[in-house]
Amino acid sequence: MISLAIIPLIVWVGIFLYLLMVDRKLSRLEREQEIDDL
């Protein structure tokens, strides 16, 4: 069961970190757009 649990956990951690990376990138792009609007 432990080995069965590891696979979805690893998949989920990968997805989570990827979403955080995308979120950070979007925040940066939004910031750039705001500054360019000023």
Added chain:
Amino acid sequence: MQSTESTQSTKPGRAVPRSRASSQAVAIPGLGWKIWAGVWMAIGIAAAFLWVGPVVGFTMGGHGAKAFFFHMPNAWLATITYVTGAWYAVRYLRTPRTAGLEFRSERNEDDMKSAVSMELGLLFSFLAAVTGSLFAKNEWHAYWVWTDPRMVSILVIMLIFAAYLVLRGAIEEPEKRARLTAAYALVAAIPGLFLIWVLPRIVDTLHSGPNNAVVGGGLGGNVRLVLYAFIMPAFIGLFVWLFQLRLRLMRLEARAQNPYNAPNGSLR
């Protein structure tokens, strides 16, 4: 003195040049609840596999029921996206278009939210179909059974979502695109919700057994606790996060394509 702005020329698809802010750290909005959702999901996955015992009546020594933890939330979220897609479509169609102005941002928001809902609906219905197929292989020794109404209905649900995206991509003019896709999202909710909620209850399908186990309390307290206290809230957090990400990206794209649309809807 060296210019503080990058001398990089504007890249294709980028309406504004890179500014100095790109090198500064930026905060992720709502980081707290996003981390909570991530941790909650991890706890739920660990509990599902390490704490919840076998469920009587399922294959793999009763452990085949663990597919519920990932199949049910996806199916529920596919339903929620039908509702939210139709809701924002109604809001868009009800907002009157003021003659003489560009595509206003306030109505833009409802159109974009409806589109994001339908995109996520395709994603979650696909995941529900995949997890359901894996469960079906364990329980009934076939990934797909064409004679089963439930399995065929999830395919139709995916096609309904996909058709929305095709329609959206086929129309270039923004106002026309928003109006037609809003009408589609509204109308599509009716067969979509029928296929999800009504059809499985009026015909006998392979899905009836597991469905009765869920409704009739046959899954056991541990399964329900992990599913409703950990997995479902984490999936809802994931849905909100994905919704927010996609919406923010759509806003950026809309602004980049039409820089004359200021955030408050006025013309510059």
